[in-house]
Structure formats: C-alpha cells, structure tokens
Amino acid sequence: MAALDQLIDALRRLPGVGPKSAQRMAYHLLLNDRSGAQALAATLSQALSRVQTCARCHGFSEDPVCGVCSDTRRDPGLLAVVESPADQAVIERSGSYKGYYFVLGGRVSPIEGRGPRDIGAEALLHRATDGQVREVILATSFTAEGEATAYLLGEALKAQGLLVTRLARGVPVGSELEFVDLGTLAHAFADRR
Amino acid sequence: MAALDQLIDALRRLPGVGPKSAQRMAYHLLLNDRSGAQALAATLSQALSRVQTCARCHGFSEDPVCGVCSDTRRDPGLLAVVESPADQAVIERSGSYKGYYFVLGGRVSPIEGRGPRDIGAEALLHRATDGQVREVILATSFTAEGEATAYLLGEALKAQGLLVTRLARGVPVGSELEFVDLGTLAHAFADRR
Ligand SMILES: [Zn+2]
Ligand SMILES: [Zn+2]
Numbered sequence: 001m002a003a004l005d006q007l008i009d010a011l012r013r014l015p016g017v018g019p020k021s022a023q024r025m026a027y028h029l030l031l032n033d034r035s036g037a038q039a040l041a042a043t044l045s046q047a048l049s050r051v052q053t054c055a056r057c058h059g060f061s062e063d064p065v066c067g068v069c070s071d072t073r074r075d076p077g078l079l080a081v082v083e084s085p086a087d088q089a090v091i092e093r094s095g096s097y098k099g100y101y102f103v104l105g106g107r108v109s110p111i112e113g114r115g116p117r118d119i120g121a122e123a124l125l126h127r128a129t130d131g132q133v134r135e136v137i138l139a140t141s142f143t144a145e146g147e148a149t150a151y152l153l154g155e156a157l158k159a160q161g162l163l164v165t166r167l168a169r170g171v172p173v174g175s176e177l178e179f180v181d182l183g184t185l186a187h188a189f190a191d192r193r
Numbered sequence: 194m195a196a197l198d199q200l201i202d203a204l205r206r207l208p209g210v211g212p213k214s215a216q217r218m219a220y221h222l223l224l225n226d227r228s229g230a231q232a233l234a235a236t237l238s239q240a241l242s243r244v245q246t247c248a249r250c251h252g253f254s255e256d257p258v259c260g261v262c263s264d265t266r267r268d269p270g271l272l273a274v275v276e277s278p279a280d281q282a283v284i285e286r287s288g289s290y291k292g293y294y295f296v297l298g299g300r301v302s303p304i305e306g307r308g309p310r311d312i313g314a315e316a317l318l319h320r321a322t323d324g325q326v327r328e329v330i331l332a333t334s335f336t337a338e339g340e341a342t343a344y345l346l347g348e349a350l351k352a353q354g355l356l357v358t359r360l361a362r363g364v365p366v367g368s369e370l371e372f373v374d375l376g377t378l379a380h381a382f383a384d385r386r
Contacts, residue, residue, distance in 0.1 A: 006236045007239070009232075015217055026240070030241070031278065039203045043199045047230070060220075060223065
C-alpha cells in the first residue's frame, strides 16, 4: 500500500521516531484517530505557511518582527543569546528575564564542522553593537559545545567593548543536594556568591 | 503563536508523544526539516483519502477489496482472525500463512466495556460461515484480553460447527503479536493447535 508506506516514511523523519513507532503512529491515525490525522495535516500546512523567522531575534514569529521584539517595555540594554527557539521559550516561561533575545542557529561543533559563522555570529555582532545593548547574556547550554559557543562568541563580543555575562551554574531550585550530579555541585561551589 | 501551538497540540495526539516531545518535533520540523513537514502533511492527506477498509477482511486497503483478499492462490479454507491491521501485516511479513484474514476492531475489554459485538463478532461469524472456511485460526494476542477474545469468538465459531485453532505457544506469553519476531511467528503458525 503506497499511501500507507509513504506516511510511515514521513513519520520516521520526526525526531525520536523509529520504524516501529512510525508504523504504530500511522495505524493509530488511520484506524482510531482520523480527525487527529486531519488536524495534524492542517496544522502542519498552516504552521509552514505562517511561522517564519523574526527579523530581529531570529526566533519563531507569525509576523515580520515577533511579539517579544515588538514589546517596548523591555530593557533594550539586555540581550540574551540562546541556541534555539525552544531555549527562548523556556526562558520566557520562567518570567525571569525582561530584556531582548538573539536566537542562534544551534551551537558550534568541531565534529559536525559548524563554526561561529554557521550559527549566526556576524548577525549577533551586528545586533549587539546597535548602541543600546550594554550587556550580552550568553545563555547557551552547559555542555561542551554550548561552552565552546559561549567562549567564542564572548571573545568576539568583548572585543567590541560589550559587557558579556553567562548564566550562573548551580544547583537546580527545588532539588535535593544528594541527587545533584558532582559536576554541577563543583560549579555551584565555584560560582557561590 | 497560535499556528505553532496548534501544531504542538496536534502532534500530542500521536501515540507515545507527550508535551515535551511534541514541542521538540514541532521546532525540529519548522527549524530544520520543512521539507519533512511538507511531506508529512502531504502523506497524511493522501493516506486519509486513499486508505480505506477492505470490504472482505476489514484490514487497510487502497481498493474496495485488498490485495490479500483478491489473491485467488490462497487457501479459502483457512481464516486467520487478528486484532489489528498491524498484526495482519506482521503475519504477512513472516510468510508463514497462505490463507485469508479477518481483522477485528481490537479485542474485548470488560474494563473498557468492549464486548464481542463491538469488535465485529457478527461480521466474523458471517464471513466464517461462507461454506468455504474449514478452519478459523484465532491469532489474537496472548494477553488476558486477547485470550478472552479468542475464547468468546472460539465458542461462537465452534457452535457453527467450525474447526477452531489457536496459534501455538511459540509466542511469548504477555506479548503483543505486533512486536514478536518473525521466526517465532512462523513456528507458532506451524504448531497451531
Ligand atoms: Zn523577535
Ligand atoms: Zn482484505
């Protein structure tokens, strides 16, 4: 059955979905949830045509400039640099930040041959030197690649005379010390305030 | 962003996909794999319009009667009863069976209030008493619900004077047919009792 096999192939392109899951999903949609399948096809088409990249922060937006970048009550002196729209979204949900964002196209990776230029370093330097930004907060991941990204971008930004900071490394709020990994604990000690 | 949130909601309806996976999938599709998103929307629409139910076995088909049911080289005396098109597909792939199929609409479940009537027992009795079927192989799962289904359908079929068999215990107890390896399945067909 060509139509069924093609659907299974398309579902396999979703992250974290192997051949068995894809088959289960396809069968479920066609057998038990045709309205769900219809909704998925419709919302995919709609998102593809409506969701674009914000010209200012490069995050997701349905308008040329996104709601966050259009919000004039934010502090134009603060610019948070994140790796992805997902990271931007989680910071927004935390309600802890009232500046603007710059969304990178991922993080540098020597293994995958991705350097600062490939993730938007030039656009970031242009954005950060608009005369209003006074502090760039590097909110990349605390992984090897995230740290390398922060280091490389940080050097370039400091060369422009900007104040560059990094999110504090520490023990997650609400967690028991006992269950915190040792690396995190070591950093929490080093960064104690 | 309405379009993005609606896509995430639609992805959450996929089996095994929670809110975090749905968000990761949506971001991945819009950020890194727009052609994959396009393919998924297109194949979903196509499958919804083309994949229907076979009038004879009630499995999936792009034609009024499916390829298996249309194959006249099969043994019309054998009818295998399965719980789903997925189970039918895995038996076909095992190459161990050359009769025809009847695909139930799931299995009986006292907890979910699903009796034999709800999974197509009447249509099965009608199909099995066509005068050609001599043996009905109950290939439902070896789970409590699958066994109950086999028992209830078996009694009704025996009352019509039909020979009723069950797949051999080569299939590990407690497992879903869909996830059984093909060799085990082939033995289970040969040893049916
Ligand atoms: Zn923006
Ligand atoms: Zn059929």
